Amino acid sequence: MSDSSDDDVPLARTNGHASAPTISKATDRAMDRAASKARPAPPGLSIRNGPVAYDSMEIDSTPNGTVKRKSRSSIGQSINYKDGSDSDDGAPLAKRQKASRKDESDSDDQPIARKNGGKLPPSIRETGDTSDDDDEPLGTHLAKQKADIEKTAAKEAKAIRSSAAKAKKATPKKTAVKDESDDEPPAKPKKRQSNGVSSSAKKTNGVKKEDSDSDAPIAKKGKKATLKAAAKATPTAKGKATTTKKAAKFEKEESKDSDDEGQEEEYRWWDAPKKEDDSVKWTTLEHNGVIFPPAYEPLPKNVKLYYDGQPVNLHIEAEEVATFFGSMLHSTQNIENPVFCKNFFNDFKDILKKTGGAKNESGSRVDVKDLKKLDFTKIFDYYQDISNAKKARPAAEKKAEKAEKDKLEAPYMFCKWDGRKEKVGNFRVEPPGLFRGRGEHPKTGTVKKRVMPEQVTINIGKGAKVPEPPAGHKWKAVQHDNKATWLAMWQENVNGNYKYVMLAANSTVKGQADFKKFEKARELKKHIDRIRADYTKELKSEVMADRQRATAMYLIDRFALRAGNEKDTDNEAETVGCCSLKFEHVTLQEPNTVIFDFLGKDSIRFYNEVTVERQVFKNLKMFKKPPKEDGDDIFDRLNTTQLNKHLSSYMPGLTAKVFRTYNASFTMSQLLQELEGNNEKSIPEKIKLYNDCNRKVAILCNHKRTVGAGHEVQMEKLGDRIKGLKYQKWRNKMMMLDVDPKLKKKKGAEFFELDADMNEEWVKQHQKFLVEELKAKITKKFEKDNEKLQSEGQATMPEKELKERLKPVAELEAKHKKENKTKKVEAEGKDPSAEKFTATIKKLDDRIKTLELQSADREGNKEVALGTSKINYIDPRLTVVFAAKFNVPIEKFFSKTLRDKFNWAIQSVGGDSTWEF
DNA sequence: ATGTAAACTTAGAACTACGTTG
DNA sequence: CAACGTAGTTCTAAGTTTACAT
Known part of the structure; x- marks a missing residue:
């Protein structure tokens, strides 16, 4: 049908060719x-x-x-700005x-x-x-399974749905407890509120106690799973009589009901009745703002950028930009990306222009017009040295510095949210640098400027003390929007994106969300x-x-x-x-x-x-x-x-x-259900089963990771280790034969054959490797011992000693030679017996099995990232239930941070393994 | 309706800590 | 008992969604 681009119905998108508005x-x-x-x-x-x-x-x-x-x-496409070298x-x-x-x-x-x-x-x-x-x-x-389950689930759901809907309609609406309405100026327009600028305009209208809603219709019964826990904690939120507008404002209502016995003790919000209006996120909020990155430290005099072979002097601001690039020379991924380079260079030239340009030693201007002529290696080396030196410092020193840093950060780590201490997520303002957009981002490489306090808006409780901006500076604005969860915000210069400081994943708000x-x-x-x-x-x-x-x-x-x-x-x-x-x-x-x-x-x-x-x-x-x-x-x-x-x-x-x-959670739930019957397996096996499910979900969601360059090598190493074990296994078999030649008949010649994936060639290779390995080990030990002697002020051992110690190496070589020639392996160890060898073989077999499993696992895993789905898509309660049912400690699935993040799931489901997604 | 600011979730890479193992 | 690899964390980019403005 001809050209359809001319139709009445507006198109959702206007580019290119359109389809007809209707299909006959x-x-x-x-x-x-x-x-x-x-x-x-x-x-x-x-x-x-x-x-x-x-x-x-x-x-x-x-x-x-x-x-x-x-x-x-x-x-x-993938522009391949791969690591230069081999690329x-x-x-x-x-x-x-x-x-x-x-x-x-x-x-x-x-x-x-x-x-x-x-x-x-x-x-x-x-x-x-x-x-x-x-x-x-x-x-x-x-x-099919899914279909079935859903059919039934859907059916009963429908019933529930309709009746519930009816019930709801009646009550909750009123519940909304306006209060809001009569507030005058939009103290808190839902959102929007340009960068807090408006804050000042805001008048102190008495934040109409939203509290009132909390006691509204507790109709909502907690979900059953909650019940038992609730019994124990029972917050009785409704008891909150009061709430005379201002009273509650800064007071912790704790005093009244708070079952939070231990003051700081965790707030079991999952046991608390649901609020029907969750648009108000807090009533009081105190925090200390953000930490700005340290000021730029100029390079020492002897470290300079070079242009066309000549060292040049830069204004400090230009120099800083130069270091952004100079310190990431190792990142060929970026450095070899022409877009990255172009963007950087443009920005660099801009700053040069703005700051007086680059000067050579005699002070005359150097016209920087070709990135290729810029040599950052001195800068790069300088930063490398620093970082190496840092790494090499004694442990004690490192620890001290860490303690120092922690102390500095301590005030920012937590905030007080409705009177409770809550962890802040990212309280550090992002440092300046070069924007690293992913993929073919047109702006990758552009300079991400230092964020000044004047760009930062603070969101904080009305009565709370506003954090001091750095000396000589002020905040862009201070607002008190209790419908927002962020504590501070600024806009980044590259794409104009908003950056927010919010609470950590283990916080109440995030948990509830x-x-x-x-x-x-x-x-x-x-x-x-x-x-x-x-x-x-x-x-x-x-x-x-x-x-x-x-x-x-x-x-x-x-x-x-x-x-x-x-x-x-x-x-x-x-x-x-x-x-x-x-x-x-x-x-x-x-x-x-x-x-x-x-x-x-x-x-x-x-x-x-x-x-x-x-x-x-x-x-x-x-x-x-x-x-x-x-x-x-x-x-x-x-x-x-x-x-x-x-x-x-x-x-x-x-x-x-x-x-x-x-989809992710449902799939996980189905996959885990299929695991019933594996209860007798060992813990590692159960973990593996779980991870297999996790992996399927990750694949479903297309969560990938790039396989590190080293991975290939490591896989090979692993493969070699497996082969090595197989070789040992074979040797043991041969030794059995040595002890009891009749076994050949009994077990069949095949049993004593070398594994298919190895041949004599490989064996020789491996033997050489073993010899080298042994030699290296002994030599190393020798050197070490000598070092020790030396440090103790004693005489070191002579080379002769080393030779002596290396004797076993020669012996090993000889043994290999002999074995290769005779095609036999002499039994080793004291009173060797077929049984003994059988036992070792069994052990070797086990090790081989685990290694092979691990190898397959890793290979299958190499480009699949399990974390993302675990963190964001799979209902944590599924995992909690699985852990309980299969008697695997939850730590095996959730790291410490994840346990914190999912505390609500762990607590609310607990040992109850009947919960279903 | 559509465009846009704002706010919040999701995402992989880079960095760091940490347990394993040769 | 260091060296190594990996698991866990941090960082910040890149999505989605919402609500306001026009």
């Missing part, structure tokens, strides 16, 4: 008819993500003139071959030729199973059936916008994509999420395989081959219909606002991101 039945039918007759594979994830090299993209996008967003050659191939994530995927990419959405008839891509077969309706990212088995997040995800369980049914229907909507929305929801639900806000392409790296997917990010293969390949958040590559429901496939094909081409949006009639608005009609607060939480 005829169009749909035509697509169906033309479609391949191949039987679609069951929809579902085909766990085929990862591979494919990432080097250049062959198609260099063909920006279609008009577009205002510049479309780059999508993914690929391999530049593929960022290591080796991976580019999948052949010969791309019928473009052709496929065209005239709908039936292309590869019934041939299914291999990945589809992997998903096996023919159940066609419901499914889940983690394979069909899990999928976290709890809320997971509860919301759990609530989604109750609506998911309806949502899915709806979008499934809407996949066929005649309204393009609705059809796109439904399709996007499908992708978000099924494949855990992020929402995908629109980005400012010339000031940010080009990454996408669901709503911002572009033509080139999705490849379609008949009959129903979709290949996603794009850069997501943090420029992390998302590569996934999946099978989808036929209708989804058809829709995507439609959304890619010509004249759309590279650079055009797939969902041109959808944006995240529209999507979220629709979602929230299903459930208050439902947004795209909730699906990720839901």
